[in-house]
Amino acid sequence: MIKLENVSYTYMSGGPFEKKALDGVSLHINEGEFIGVIGHTGSGKSTMIQLLNGLLKPESGKVIIDGQDLSEKKVNIRDIRFKVGLCMQYPEYQLFEETVLKDICFGPLNMGLSQKEAEERAKFAANMTGLPEELLDKSPFDLSGGQKRRAAIAGILAMEPKVLILDEPTAGLDPAGRDEILFKIRDMHKRMKLTVLLVSHSMEDVAKLADRILVLNGGRVEMFGRPREVFAQSARLREIGLNVPQITMAADRLRAAGVDIPEGIYTVGDCYRILLPMLT
Amino acid sequence: MDNIAEVRNLVFEYKDEETGASARVLDGVSLDVRRGEFLAVLGRNGSGKSTLAKHLNAILTPTSGKVTVDGFDTSDDSKLFDIRRRVGMVFQNPDNQMVATIVEEDVAFAPENLGVPREEIRRRVDEALEIVGMSAFKRHAPHMLSGGQKQRVAIAGALAMRPELLVMDEPTAMLDPSGRAEVIETVKKLNRENGMSVVLITHYMDEAVRADRVIVLDRGRIALEGTPKEVFPQVEKLTALGLDVPQAAYLIYMLNKHGLGLDASALNDEECAAELLRALESRRKGAGEP
Numbered sequence: 001m002i003k004l005e006n007v008s009y010t011y012m013s014g015g016p017f018e019k020k021a022l023d024g025v026s027l028h029i030n031e032g033e034f035i036g037v038i039g040h041t042g043s044g045k046s047t048m049i050q051l052l053n054g055l056l057k058p059e060s061g062k063v064i065i066d067g068q069d070l071s072e073k074k075v076n077i078r079d080i081r082f083k084v085g086l087c088m089q090y091p092e093y094q095l096f097e098e099t100v101l102k103d104i105c106f107g108p109l110n111m112g113l114s115q116k117e118a119e120e121r122a123k124f125a126a127n128m129t130g131l132p133e134e135l136l137d138k139s140p141f142d143l144s145g146g147q148k149r150r151a152a153i154a155g156i157l158a159m160e161p162k163v164l165i166l167d168e169p170t171a172g173l174d175p176a177g178r179d180e181i182l183f184k185i186r187d188m189h190k191r192m193k194l195t196v197l198l199v200s201h202s203m204e205d206v207a208k209l210a211d212r213i214l215v216l217n218g219g220r221v222e223m224f225g226r227p228r229e230v231f232a233q234s235a236r237l238r239e240i241g242l243n244v245p246q247i248t249m250a251a252d253r254l255r256a257a258g259v260d261i262p263e264g265i266y267t268v269g270d271c272y273r274i275l276l277p278m279l280t
Numbered sequence: 281m282d283n284i285a286e287v288r289n290l291v292f293e294y295k296d297e298e299t300g301a302s303a304r305v306l307d308g309v310s311l312d313v314r315r316g317e318f319l320a321v322l323g324r325n326g327s328g329k330s331t332l333a334k335h336l337n338a339i340l341t342p343t344s345g346k347v348t349v350d351g352f353d354t355s356d357d358s359k360l361f362d363i364r365r366r367v368g369m370v371f372q373n374p375d376n377q378m379v380a381t382i383v384e385e386d387v388a389f390a391p392e393n394l395g396v397p398r399e400e401i402r403r404r405v406d407e408a409l410e411i412v413g414m415s416a417f418k419r420h421a422p423h424m425l426s427g428g429q430k431q432r433v434a435i436a437g438a439l440a441m442r443p444e445l446l447v448m449d450e451p452t453a454m455l456d457p458s459g460r461a462e463v464i465e466t467v468k469k470l471n472r473e474n475g476m477s478v479v480l481i482t483h484y485m486d487e488a489v490r491a492d493r494v495i496v497l498d499r500g501r502i503a504l505e506g507t508p509k510e511v512f513p514q515v516e517k518l519t520a521l522g523l524d525v526p527q528a529a530y531l532i533y534m535l536n537k538h539g540l541g542l543d544a545s546a547l548n549d550e551e552c553a554a555e556l557l558r559a560l561e562s563r564r565k566g567a568g569e570p
């Protein structure tokens with residue numbers, strides 16, 4: 001579904017503040033996979049995902065989406081944007097319409113849907129993200145931070161993309177809202193074979209949801225594997241500004257103290273199931 | 281005076297200019313921020329946290345009730361300068377806060393406004409950028425930074441003011457795990473060593489655990505208040521308020537459903553592991569003796 005071949009990207013090439021943000025990234029993501037993307041501040045996560053829907057062009061290398069090489073002239077970037085829905089890191093800035101409802105309808109209308117279809121989709125998407133109906137007529141500027149974020153996510157969901165890319169979607173959401181939205185997205189991913197890339201600084205969230213985890217470090221791929229494999233490397237993760245879920249740290253401590261508990265514990269449920277028989 | 285800020289019966293309503301309708305967002309909040317205290321404010325989206333924070337440096341003033349900062353009434357316009365020089369703010373969205381075209385000028389903005397001498401400003405700016413690990417970016421334009429880098433610069437800006445009260449509205453929302461830990465460590469250190477009072481708004485429970493005291497807002501009222509050790513064992517209540525608890529605390533809560541009687545005030549991985557080891561040990565002893 002998504003293929004990067006030796007992709008590099010440099011901001012302000014040739015200038016005094018030249019910054020190589022991506023450096024020879026190659027990877028392959030299958031249709032219907034749920035990928036977690038983690039990496040320290042400035043590691044190139046946002047840069048990478050903007051390459052995936054054509055917002056940025058690679059300086060070298062190839063970006064291939066659903067068999068189409070984005071650098072080819074005949075590729076219509078507009079179509080790619082509809083296929084690859086991207087919710088940016090500060091999506092609050094993508095809100096600009098008079099009302100929240102109009103904002104969420106913007107994408108679907110742009111795709112050529114009728115007003116009626118667009119509104120239906122918008123209401124459905126608002127509901128998915130837990131935005132109360134009465135907020136839909138408000139100005140997006142009068143929402144709280146977390147409410148704005150929900151509106152922005154709803155705007156992308158309403159386009160029903162094949163690939164959904166979310167850049168830190170839960171930053172600023174309350175824990176209940178965070179779980180609710182993430183689980184609904186996982187649900188959609190399962191039901192509709194949606195391919196999802198979730199950029200997150202929450203090791204806990206990524207551990208709960210992702211089939212595979214991509215770890216970026218200084219613009220390169222540091223690891224790309226199953227949560228169990230990635231979170232077994234806690235020392236290396238810490239070295240590069242990341243961590244493991246808190247429950248993994250607790251399990252590591254128990255193992256170090258001689259308790260018979262396997263490596264690669266990364267959810268509370270796993271830990272609970274192992275400990276309960278030992279304690280009862 | 282023991283309190284750096286006092287909030288009494290604060291009611292706040294946003295007024296819709298066009299329709300004249302008003303929506304009550306804070307509904308009788310009373311709260312002391314003690315001098316030298318590290319207070320965490322939690323609550324679901326829209327519960328009124330940012331609105332409360334904006335009352336602490338007089339960006340907003342009460343519809344009714346009273347807010348004082350170091351004894352100065354925020355509704356008294358002539359005291360605005362006295363209030364603002366005491367309170368450093370880190371807003372929820374760092375982009376709204378960036379005012380200059382170069383990072384170091386941005387960080388210098390608040391102390392310049394306070395009339396701090398040039399040499400002193402330079403020192404403070406360098407120091408603040410060093411603290412947040414952004415010295416290498418000081419000549420950069422803020423809009424060229426990654427999300428987390430912007431957030432670090434916004435924090436540096438508030439630190440360079442050397443405020444008596446630092447109010448931070450979700451300052452770590454976009455930071456990586458080390459960055460988050462560093463910011464919280466820095467704030468704890470300034471709190472402990474310089475006696476800087478801190479109000480931290482966050483959705484990260486593991487950060488709230490580090491505070492001296494926690495309050496939870498719900499629909500514009502204080503729904504829960506206490507030390508982390510008092511608040512976080514109340515898993516069901518917190519869940520009903522749209523919050524959660526650290527994974528360590530949740531594991532213990534789940535195990536305690538089987539009547540294990542573990543100490544529910546274990547809030548981090550270390551305390552959790554220690555408590556589990558203690559329980560395993562006492563069980564082993566119990567089983568070993570006929």
Ligand SMILES: Nc1ncnc2c1ncn2[C@@H]1O[C@H](COP(=O)(O)OP(=O)(O)OP(=O)(O)O)[C@@H](O)[C@H]1O
Pocket residue numbers: 011012019020021039040041042043044045046047048089423424425426427428429454456
């Ligand atoms: N518009 C820009 N101009 C110049 N440099 C930039 C620009 N945007 C990002 N950079 C730089 O490129 C590097 C990678 O940035 P990117 O935004 O991809 O990081 P990120 O992994 O998303 O970080 P974060 O977790 O903080 O959001 C950073 O060092 C950043 O300073």
Ligand SMILES: Nc1ncnc2c1ncn2[C@@H]1O[C@H](COP(=O)(O)OP(=O)(O)OP(=O)(O)O)[C@@H](O)[C@H]1O
Pocket residue numbers: 141142143144145146147172174294295303305323324325326327328329330331332372
């Ligand atoms: N400028 C405004 N005009 C009208 N209503 C507003 C305005 N700003 C916020 N509100 C409303 O006031 C309520 C409280 O908002 P506030 O920003 O204080 O919430 P919050 O607790 O900080 O939420 P979050 O966790 O999402 O940041 C929300 O319901 C919001 O919709």
Ligand SMILES: [Mg+2]
Pocket residue numbers: 045046047089167426427428
């Ligand atoms: Mg980013």
Ligand SMILES: [Mg+2]
Pocket residue numbers: 144145146329330331372449
């Ligand atoms: Mg807020």
